[in-house]
Amino acid sequence: MWAFAGISVLLHFIVMSNCFYSAVSSPFSSSCQLQGQFNQNGIHKPGDVVFGGVFKVNSFSVFPELSFTVKPEDSSCYGFDILGYRMAQTMAFAIDEINRNPNLLPNMTLGYSLYDNCGMLAVGFRAGLALVSGQEKQFTLGETCTGNPPVLGIVGDSTSTRSIATSSVLGLYRVPMVSYFATCSCLTDRQRFPSFFRTIPSDPFQVRAMIQILKHFGWTWIGLLVSDDDYGLHVARSFKSDLAQTGAGCLAYTKILPFSNDPGDLRRIVDVMRKSTARVVIVFSHESHILHLMKEVAKQNVTGLQWMASEAWTTYTPLQTPDLMPYLGGTLGIAIRRGEIAGLRDFLLRTHPHSSRGNNMVKQFWEYTFECRFAPPPAGWVDAGGALCTGQEDLEKVETVFLDVSNLRPEYNVYKAVYALAYALHDLLQCVPGRGPFSGNSCANFQQLEPWQLLYYLEKVNFTTSFGDQVSFDKNGDAIPIYDVMNWLWLPDGGTEVQAVGLVKESTSGEELTLDEDKIFWNFASKQPPRSVCSESCSAGTRKARKKGQPVCCFDCITCSEGKISNETDSMECTSCPEDFWSNPRQDKCVPKRTDFLSYHEPLGICLTAASLLGTFMCAIVLGIFIHHRTTPMVRANNSELSFLLLLSLKLCFLCSLLFIGRPQLWTCQLRHAAFGISFVLCVSCILVKTMVVLAVFKASKPGGGATLKWFGPVQQRGTVLVLTSIQAAICTAWLVSSSPAPHKNTKYHNNIIFYECVVGSTVGFAVLLGYIGLLAVLSFLLAFLARNLPDNFNEAKLITFSMLIFCAVWVAFVPAYVNSPGKYADAVEVFAILASSFGLLVALFGPKCYIIIFRPERNTKKALMGRGTTQTQI
Numbered sequence: 001m002w003a004f005a006g007i008s009v010l011l012h013f014i015v016m017s018n019c020f021y022s023a024v025s026s027p028f029s030s031s032c033q034l035q036g037q038f039n040q041n042g043i044h045k046p047g048d049v050v051f052g053g054v055f056k057v058n059s060f061s062v063f064p065e066l067s068f069t070v071k072p073e074d075s076s077c078y079g080f081d082i083l084g085y086r087m088a089q090t091m092a093f094a095i096d097e098i099n100r101n102p103n104l105l106p107n108m109t110l111g112y113s114l115y116d117n118c119g120m121l122a123v124g125f126r127a128g129l130a131l132v133s134g135q136e137k138q139f140t141l142g143e144t145c146t147g148n149p150p151v152l153g154i155v156g157d158s159t160s161t162r163s164i165a166t167s168s169v170l171g172l173y174r175v176p177m178v179s180y181f182a183t184c185s186c187l188t189d190r191q192r193f194p195s196f197f198r199t200i201p202s203d204p205f206q207v208r209a210m211i212q213i214l215k216h217f218g219w220t221w222i223g224l225l226v227s228d229d230d231y232g233l234h235v236a237r238s239f240k241s242d243l244a245q246t247g248a249g250c251l252a253y254t255k256i257l258p259f260s261n262d263p264g265d266l267r268r269i270v271d272v273m274r275k276s277t278a279r280v281v282i283v284f285s286h287e288s289h290i291l292h293l294m295k296e297v298a299k300q301n302v303t304g305l306q307w308m309a310s311e312a313w314t315t316y317t318p319l320q321t322p323d324l325m326p327y328l329g330g331t332l333g334i335a336i337r338r339g340e341i342a343g344l345r346d347f348l349l350r351t352h353p354h355s356s357r358g359n360n361m362v363k364q365f366w367e368y369t370f371e372c373r374f375a376p377p378p379a380g381w382v383d384a385g386g387a388l389c390t391g392q393e394d395l396e397k398v399e400t401v402f403l404d405v406s407n408l409r410p411e412y413n414v415y416k417a418v419y420a421l422a423y424a425l426h427d428l429l430q431c432v433p434g435r436g437p438f439s440g441n442s443c444a445n446f447q448q449l450e451p452w453q454l455l456y457y458l459e460k461v462n463f464t465t466s467f468g469d470q471v472s473f474d475k476n477g478d479a480i481p482i483y484d485v486m487n488w489l490w491l492p493d494g495g496t497e498v499q500a501v502g503l504v505k506e507s508t509s510g511e512e513l514t515l516d517e518d519k520i521f522w523n524f525a526s527k528q529p530p531r532s533v534c535s536e537s538c539s540a541g542t543r544k545a546r547k548k549g550q551p552v553c554c555f556d557c558i559t560c561s562e563g564k565i566s567n568e569t570d571s572m573e574c575t576s577c578p579e580d581f582w583s584n585p586r587q588d589k590c591v592p593k594r595t596d597f598l599s600y601h602e603p604l605g606i607c608l609t610a611a612s613l614l615g616t617f618m619c620a621i622v623l624g625i626f627i628h629h630r631t632t633p634m635v636r637a638n639n640s641e642l643s644f645l646l647l648l649s650l651k652l653c654f655l656c657s658l659l660f661i662g663r664p665q666l667w668t669c670q671l672r673h674a675a676f677g678i679s680f681v682l683c684v685s686c687i688l689v690k691t692m693v694v695l696a697v698f699k700a701s702k703p704g705g706g707a708t709l710k711w712f713g714p715v716q717q718r719g720t721v722l723v724l725t726s727i728q729a730a731i732c733t734a735w736l737v738s739s740s741p742a743p744h745k746n747t748k749y750h751n752n753i754i755f756y757e758c759v760v761g762s763t764v765g766f767a768v769l770l771g772y773i774g775l776l777a778v779l780s781f782l783l784a785f786l787a788r789n790l791p792d793n794f795n796e797a798k799l800i801t802f803s804m805l806i807f808c809a810v811w812v813a814f815v816p817a818y819v820n821s822p823g824k825y826a827d828a829v830e831v832f833a834i835l836a837s838s839f840g841l842l843v844a845l846f847g848p849k850c851y852i853i854i855f856r857p858e859r860n861t862k863k864a865l866m867g868r869g870t871t872q873t874q875i
Contacts, residue, residue, distance in 0.1 A: 040116055040127060041077065041361040043088060045095070047111025049449065051421055052131035053091045053414075054117050054124055054156030054166070056084040057361055061118035077118035080368040082402050083410075084158070085361065086348070087180070088114045090411040091155055093347040094418035105426050113151060116361060117158070121165055124157050128166035132175050132451075152454050153178065153421045155414060159286075160184030160231045167196040174452035178420055180413035183311070185234050188476035195455050197473050199416040200336060201481035203231070203284075205511075206311060207238045209334050209483050209504040210282060211246060212513040213308070220553040221534040223252045223273060223281040227289045235284040235310070250534070250551035252278035261289060266296040274302045279532035284310040287318070294324050302327065306523075306530050309333030314486050315409065320496040329490035330523030334483040334504065339412030339467045345405045353391045366393070369400055416471050416479070424458040481506045485513075489521045537569045541587035544572055560587040563751055580745070582752040593747075597756040598661050598824040598831070605661050608831045615654035615838055622846045623647045629853050634860045642686050642693075642717060646845070649683035653838040657831045664743040669758035673741055674732040676834060677769040681728035683841065684776040684807075685721045687800055691783040693717065694797050728772055735765030746823060755823035774811065780804050799845055806840030 041057060059079035095110045113131060117124030134150035153176040157163045163182035170177050171194045179187075179198040183206060187196050201209075214222065224239060226232030243250065270293070273281060283290055290313045307328055313319065314333030353366045353374070363374055372389040395403070408415075431443035437456055438444070444453040462472040473479055485502035502515035522528060538544050538557035543566050545558045560566055560574035565583045577583055577590035584591045599605045626635050626643055635643070656679050659672035739762035746755040760766040781804035784797050814833040821829045852859050 040075075040118070040123060041359070041364070042116065043092060043112070043114040043359060043361055045092070045111045045113075047095075047099075047109040049108065049425060050111040050113055050151045051091075051095065051418065052128075052151035052154040052156075053088060053112060053114040054127045054131075054154065054158070054162075055088040055091075055114060056081055056119045056158045057088060057116035057364070058084075059119045061120045061123055075118065075120070075123060077116060077123070079119075080364050081119075082365065082368060082400070084116075085365050086402055087158075087411055087414050088116075088361070089348055089351065090341070090344065090408075090414045091418050093341070093344050094415050095422075096347065097343065098419070098422045104422060105429070108425075108429070110422065117156075117162060121162050124162040125165050125169075128154065128157070128170060128177075132170060132173065152176075152425070152449060152451055153458070155180065155417045155421070157182060160187065160234075161229055163187060163196070164193075164230060167193045171195045174455050176421065176424075176451060176455045176458050178417040178458075180417050181410055184230050185238050186230065188478060190476060193477075195451070197417075197420070197458060197477040197479075199413040199420065199471065199479045200311075200410075201483060202476075202478050203235045204238050204242070205478075205481040205506065206334060206483070207235060207242050208511050209481075209485075209513075210239075210308060210310075211242055212504055212511045213332060213334075213485070213515075214280070215246070216513060216515065217529045219280045219306075219530075219532040220250065221252055221278045221280075221532050221551075222250070223276060223278045225269065225281065225283045225285065225293070227285040229286075231286070231312075232284055239282075239284075250553040252276050252534075252551075261292045263296075266293055267300075269293070270296045270300050270302055273297075273305065274300060277534065279304065279530045280306045280308060282308040282310075283313070285312065287313050287316045290316070291318060294319060294328065297327050298324060304524070304530075306532065307331040309486075311335050311483065315407070315498055320488065320498070322494055325488075325490050325494075325496055326523075329488055329496075330521050331488040332501075332520070333486045333488075335486045335498075335500075336409035336413060336484070337469065337482045338484055338500070339408050339415065339465070339469065341405065341408055341412065341415055342466065344408070344411075345403055348403055348405075349396055351395065353389070363389075365402070366391070369393075369395070369398055369402065412467070416465060416469075419463065419465065420458065420461050420471055420473075421454070423463045424454055424461045427457045427461065428454060485515060487520050490523065538566075538571065539569060539588075540565075540567050540571070542566060542571070543574050544570055565590055580754065593752055593754045595663075595754045595756060596823055597663050598827045599663070600661055604824075604828055608828065608835065609658065609661055611835050612654050612657045612831070615835060615842065616651050618842060619647050619651040619654060622842070622850060623651075625850055625853060629860075632853065632860050633862045634849055634853055641714060642690050642721075643846075645721065646683060646686040646690070649679055649686060650838055650842050652679040653683055653834060657834045657838075660827045660831045660834075664756050664758045666742060669741040669743055670736055672758065673760070673766065673769065674736065677728050677732050677773065678725060680773050680834075680837075681776060682721070682725045683838075684773060684780055685724040687804070687841070687845075688724070688776055688780040688783070689717050689720050691780055691797065691800050692720075694800075695783060695786070724776065728769070731765070731768055731772060735762055735769065738762055739765060749822045757823060757826065770811075774808075777804055777807050777811070781808060799848065803841045803844035806844060807837045810837040810840065 057080070058077035059081050061075045061077045091114060092112060095112050098104055099109055115127035115130065117127055131151045131154055154166075154170070155178050157166055157179060158181045160182040161184075163177070163179050164184065164187065167177050167187070171192070174195050176195050176197065179196070179200070181200055182198055183200055183203045185203045187193050187198070188202060188204075214220070224236065226236045240251065283293070285293070290309075303326065305327070307330075309331055311334050314331075314335040319328060351362060351365065353363050355362075366389055367373055370389060370393045372387045372393075374389045374391075376388070405411075428444050428449075429446065431437075433443050434441050436443035438453070444450065459473060459475075459477075462470070464470050469482070470480060482503070482505040484500045485504060486498050487501045489497040489499050491497060499519065501517075501519045502513065504511055504513045506512075520529075522530075524530060534551065534554040535547075535556070538555070542557040542559050544555040546552060547554045547556060560583065563583055564574035564576050565587050566574045567588050574587070580593055581590040582593045583589070598608070600609060623644065626640065626647070629635050630640055652675070656672065656675040659668050659675060662668065741758050741761045744757055744759040746757050747753070749755060780800065784800035784804055786797075810833050814829060817829045818826055818833075
């Protein structure tokens with residue numbers, strides 16, 4: 001149909017252009033003659049200025065067979081459309097109301113010339129050309145071309161396709177055309193359609209309004225069906241573009257766009273809908289398309305779908321039948337803004353075939369309404385019955401939709417379009433000479449008005465209707481967009497009602513949707529809105545992973561990896577937790593990481609603390625015993641001063657292990673190794689000096705060895721201990737100054753646990769500290785080992801040998817155990833080594849002596865200590 005209509009329009013335009021060219025250019029002709037008359041049905045009323053209108057009063061037309069041997073006949077139209085006729089009458093009413101308004105266009109009478117387009121592109125196109133060219137059969141070339149044009153502006157056409165064809169030509173001459181029903185977004189192109197305006201929102205806003213409803217109910221997986229014409233294809237493009245920008249949803253039926261009335265195409269589409277998981281289907285189509293589609297839906301019994309209607313069929317009553325309502329009940333759609341036009345019904349009641357408005361179009365209406373004829377059928381026709389019209393029938397007594405003015409929608413747009421032209425003309429006539437907008441600040445000449453002059457004022461028109469709606473046009477010729485949201489209610493008695501449940505309009509912040517959800521009827525058992533998603537929402541703790549080769553709303557939910565969270569539904573990415581935090585088990589919240597260190601509150605820490613305090617207490621007891629028995633031979637024979645110092649150093653060794661327990665701090669990290677190093681060096685130094693004294697005494701007991709003791713007097717012993725300890729203190733000082741130990745948060749063992757530990761800072765410093773202790777310990781061990789076979793009364797060397805053997809064994813085992821122990825267990829190993837070596841020294845060196853002092857006092861005599869020839873070990 002589109003191809004045929006397009007060819008027809010092109011042929012008409014070429015023929016008219018050629019005829020006009022030949023007539024004007026002929027040197028033998030002094031006048032031009034109209035080559036053809038447009039004889040389609042129309043309603044006309046003269047006036048100072050005439051506005052044109054194009055309406056679909058008949059739905060079908062029959063073109064005569066093409067022949068080049070006889071003059072072509074006009075097409076015949078049939079299929080009376082009573083709603084289209086009411087729109088034409090609404091325009092007539094609006095002009096009549098304006099003529100009666102003393103404040104609008106005073107001293108001027110408006111006329112109108114309204115044509116029927118028969119629902120065909122070619123007819124509508126010819127109607128538009130006839131309006132702007134006039135119907136005068138002949139004019140003389142010699143006359144000056146002055147006077148007003150046949151029409152100054154046109155209201156129409158009723159569809160996007162016909163408006164595109166007509167406006168593309170009218171735009172060449174800047175003839176204003178205000179459509180009440182054409183919504184195609186392509187008509188906003190001011191380069192192609194510079195004189196086109198409309199009082200109905202364009203498809204882009206219709207699409208955005210639909211998207212607002214989708215977002216409101218969370219519908220992201222939808223089916224989109226559009227008709228196979230300019231209207232549908234532009235809607236599909238706009239819909240996909242807006243969805244991609246807003247991320248509101250995705251299309252389930254994209255691959256089968258568009259659809260037509262072809263039965264095979266419809267069967268294929270409905271079959272796809274039946275198998276799809278999308279529960280919401282949006283249809284942008286004209287009435288005839290959707291009617292055929294829904295018949296196929298009913299045939300295949302496809303239920304459980306939520307239909308969304310474009311404004312083209314939201315209020316289409318032929319769909320609201322008992323056969324289709326089981327499938328279409330609960331439909332949501334957007335409709336043209338409903339308005340109220342006071343006085344319209346009275347005006348419609350004055351419609352009469354014998355009135356001043358009576359003509360063929362009115363007679364068609366009368367025949368349609370009263371099912372009668374003004375003339376009997378031609379000879380040979382079968383009389384289908386029905387009486388002859390008398391013209392005296394009472395219109396008010398007939399139940400007809402023609403008089404129902406409670407739901408005026410496209411009529412309201414017609415009303416606003418007429419008033420927009422009238423207000424523009426009114427502003428044009430108010431122009432003050434010398435202050436006009438045209439060249440030289442001139443105004444339009446009332447005796448010779450031009451359409452392009454009216455176009456200038458139409459772009460700036462701004463008024464408010466009696467219903468309270470503001471009317472103005474943007475730079476693209478679009479009016480302020482507003483839609484009613486409608487819902488198809490399926491009543492218990494089987495009846496239907498299309499009720500308004502909300503409003504969507506343009507605001508400064510975008511599209512504003514208002515819904516009364518309590519009024520919405522849902523055609524589902526749950527009486528709740530359906531869910532229509534390709535994939536269920538990803539909960540917090542997961543992220544969306546798009547399925548390869550599928551639309552963006554089809555995805556898998558992947559649990560966030562450890563250490564990452566998502567605290568929103570449908571999160572695209574998981575975010576990493578801060579350094580000291582970790583993800584909870586549900587991966588939806590960052591919680592502080594669990595800290596781990598050798599604590600006083602855990603069993604291991606308690607045991608080590610108890611052992612440290614026990615060692616300290618034992619040292620205090622031994623020290624007390626030695627002080628109490630300081631005058632006895634046993635204490636005096638073992639160098640009481642060094643023994644006291646050794647006990648003090650052991651006590652410090654036990655106490656320094658407490659620095660390794662508890663949360664590491666900077667001062668504890670610095671002090672623990674320094675205290676440990678100095679305490680043990682002090683301890684081992686005392687043992688080393690005692691060993692050296694033992695050897696010196698043994699050597700002095702031999703002939704000629706008395707001079708050796710002068711090098712091991714009390715002063716020399718103290719000095720040696722001090723020097724050896726000072727060396728370790730210097731090592732510790734250099735280590736702390738150059739690269740001090742510090743607390744460290746270690747997460748290399750477990751990502752979700754912070755192990756607080758002390759890093760040694762300088763490994764070399766720590767190695768030197770341990771090495772120095774080891775050097776003194778080995779030296780003490782060697783000296784004691786050499787003195788192990790001294791006489792029994794000098795058996796101190798055996799005890800030192802045994803104690804150093806324990807000491808060295810502990811610390812040799814410590815190194816690999818320390819290196820391979822993670823976190824707090826490294827500190828525990830070091831504490832254990834300190835305690836084990838300290839207990840070893842304390843027990844080995846002082847255990848036998850305390851035993852003799854307390855339990856064998858008879859052996860704590862000088863005679864027993866100096867006894868000779870005995871074979872048993874005395875101490």
